[in-house]
Amino acid sequence: MQKSIAIIGGGPGGLSAAVRAAELGLRVVLYEKGHIGCGITCAEGFIDTLGILGKPESGVLFKVEKVNFGANKEHLVNVGDDYGIWMIDRDAWQRSLAKKAHDLGVSVKEHYPIDKHRLQEMRDTHNYIIDASGAPSVTSRMYGFISTYLKNATILAQYSVEGDFSFLGKNTIKIVYEPHYVGYYYIFPKGQNIANVGVGKFHLNKKNRALYLNKELNDVLIKEGLDGYRVLKKVQSFTPSASVARLVWRNILLVGDAAALCSPLYGGGIDMACISGRLAAELIASNQISLYPTRLWGIIGKKLTMEKRVRSLWHFFGYPFIRGILRYPGLMRGIIFNKRPIPQILGFGSKRVF
Numbered sequence: 001m002q003k004s005i006a007i008i009g010g011g012p013g014g015l016s017a018a019v020r021a022a023e024l025g026l027r028v029v030l031y032e033k034g035h036i037g038c039g040i041t042c043a044e045g046f047i048d049t050l051g052i053l054g055k056p057e058s059g060v061l062f063k064v065e066k067v068n069f070g071a072n073k074e075h076l077v078n079v080g081d082d083y084g085i086w087m088i089d090r091d092a093w094q095r096s097l098a099k100k101a102h103d104l105g106v107s108v109k110e111h112y113p114i115d116k117h118r119l120q121e122m123r124d125t126h127n128y129i130i131d132a133s134g135a136p137s138v139t140s141r142m143y144g145f146i147s148t149y150l151k152n153a154t155i156l157a158q159y160s161v162e163g164d165f166s167f168l169g170k171n172t173i174k175i176v177y178e179p180h181y182v183g184y185y186y187i188f189p190k191g192q193n194i195a196n197v198g199v200g201k202f203h204l205n206k207k208n209r210a211l212y213l214n215k216e217l218n219d220v221l222i223k224e225g226l227d228g229y230r231v232l233k234k235v236q237s238f239t240p241s242a243s244v245a246r247l248v249w250r251n252i253l254l255v256g257d258a259a260a261l262c263s264p265l266y267g268g269g270i271d272m273a274c275i276s277g278r279l280a281a282e283l284i285a286s287n288q289i290s291l292y293p294t295r296l297w298g299i300i301g302k303k304l305t306m307e308k309r310v311r312s313l314w315h316f317f318g319y320p321f322i323r324g325i326l327r328y329p330g331l332m333r334g335i336i337f338n339k340r341p342i343p344q345i346l347g348f349g350s351k352r353v354f
């Protein structure tokens with residue numbers, strides 16, 4: 001009999017899992033608590049750090065050509081053709097993925113929230129469940145590990161701002177690592193007249209935790225000359241890069257933010273949600289779910305360990321450490337895109353992060 005999978009969540013992780021599972025001939029139901037694309041909190045940079053995913057099939061606004069890491073002066077790093085960063089309209093991208101899943105036979109049930117009681121029942125009515133409900137996940141509510149997600153998290157506040165962003169330069173995004181706290185701010189334009197502007201701080205020490213994020217964000221607007229611009233939307237959230245001890249709970253597999261797979265260095269997690277979602281579907285199809293943690297680790301382990309180590313060194317040595325790295329654009333590019341020999345130089349690769 002055809003295996004049945006229930007997927008919780010219609011974000012990047014759940015949709016990627018649904019498409020892959022349907023392509024492999026599985027019977028799939030996807031439950032989304034709102035409608036697909038609702039309530040997205042994201043800077044909308046699709047950063048293919050491992051070079052596995054390639055250009056998104058839809059929703060692309062432009063390919064990023066340069067990243068400006070400079071606070072006071074320009075510090076431009078060329079992304080080039082070998083590395084993939086795209087600015088996307090995430091709502092359009094997710095809706096298009098949902099349509100693809102539907103066309104492949106996935107039953108997409110919107111406005112269908114799953115709570116821990118429903119999850120308990122679903123464990124017996126479906127062969128497998130992929131929990132892609134983000135952080136904290138529905139599974140963590142059932143098994144009581146919600147607090148894990150806030151360990152090592154990046155706390156973010158973001159404005160969607162309307163104004164003229166042509167000063168950034170063509171197809172350029174800006175990420176500035178901050179001297180007075182362990183974190184960063186970013187300007188990710190979605191075109192010439194609208195941008196996601198945000199501040200992220202790592203949830204590491206008391207001083208950092210006490211930082212008043214909204215004030216910091218308003219200071220960024222002033223510093224960047226955006227204080228006259230119109231703020232369309234404000235959001236505050238976090239990205240988890242903690243160590244989720246178990247990724248498989250009986251017949252439930254955690255993917256994406258539910259598995260706390262965000263970058264500890266810049267908070268991004270779309271790419272790892274897609275990768276883990278696809279992998280979970282493939283291992284279900286081949287009856288190998290027990291291999292999920294090891295296989296996933298084989299793909300993303302080095303990257304996550306390296307980024308965690310860089311963040312710890314930054315925390316320990318302070319801003320001069322990260323400023324030193326920024327002096328060498330190739331090094332920064334190597335860290336973000338996990339290019340050899342950077343992991344080896346920094347001595348990473350053996351310690352597990354989950």
Ligand SMILES: Cc1cc2nc3c(=O)[nH]c(=O)nc-3n(C[C@H](O)[C@H](O)[C@H](O)COP(=O)(O)OP(=O)(O)OC[C@H]3O[C@@H](n4cnc5c(N)ncnc54)[C@H](O)[C@@H]3O)c2cc1C
Pocket residue numbers: 008009010011012013014031032033034037039041042043044045046047112113114115132133134135138156157158198236237238239255256257258262267268269270271273
């Ligand atoms: C301010 C901010 C900016 C960011 N910018 C970037 C960026 O530029 N690039 C990047 O790569 N990453 C970025 N991230 C991280 C990125 O958004 C996440 O890593 C990514 O969305 C994870 O995808 P996911 O599918 O695992 O979870 P989510 O995107 O959180 O999707 C979970 C889905 O599950 C649904 N859901 C939740 N609970 C239930 C339930 N009980 N029942 C049914 N459905 C449920 C939700 O409605 C949602 O649709 C950012 C995060 C923040 C907070």
